[in-house]
Amino acid sequence: MWNQHSYQPGNKQGSLVIIPTPIGNLEDMTFRAIQNLKDADLIACEDTRQTKKLCNHFAISTPLVSYHEHNKRKSGEKLLRLLQSGHTIAIVSDAGMPGVSDPGFELVKQCVENQIPVIPLPGANAALPALVSSGLPTDHFYFYGFLQRDKKTRRDELEYIASIRDTFILYESPHRLKETMKELSEACGKYRQASICRELTKKYEEIIRGSLEELHQWSEKVQIRGEFCLIIEGTGELPEEKDQWWLKLSVIEHIEHYLKEEDMSSKAAIKQVAVDRGLPKREVYQMYHVE
Structure with missing residues (x-):
């Protein structure tokens, strides 16, 4: 257990400051973000050329270092040593919140493991503006990010997210949008409501709302440009009580039931447990094979 007090004096180590940057409109940069970039000893960034443009715009002269996928x-090992020696490092991605479908998670994890303060700043991101403008329920939602490119893994992911009760959020690149909309329509049903947000905060910002089938047809007819955030309606359904016979079982016991009673392979049992519990298959696999 480690209780981080972010702003208490006396810390001998440095701090990692997570700084979101605009996803298109530079006016979305906060005063606090600018000041923290100026005050840092070093800025770790995904693309030094891209971040240099931002720094020049706001007269930030802090040195830049490359940190990407x-x-x-x-690079993370070098940054960790600097943090341990007392340096303050700001981490940014090309746009939006570092660590959310962008580099940053591994460095944050290393800092936590070494009890180096991690200070997050609020700011620009694509997911929440897309969600609140979609017209779909926002009281509960699930952020999934990018689907995997591998066809089999992607098929499993689509099967999983199609069963999610609440509104869910995906990111997608322009050259895969048509394929993704087709797959979502097939996996979730063509009448499921959704919205496609394109180029948020930029001059050509566009929000297209409709059924998955309508949005798939739209994607086939237009020239696809820009980055996309997809908001998809959930099933809105809770599993019926009769289907939850496994509630008193641990995940391991649940898997073993299918292995012994249903004569399933471990692969099939893990997949079924993931579906039953609404968990990612890789998480159930990790529990069974690692823990």
């Missing part, structure tokens, strides 16, 4: 292990 392909160098995060080696």
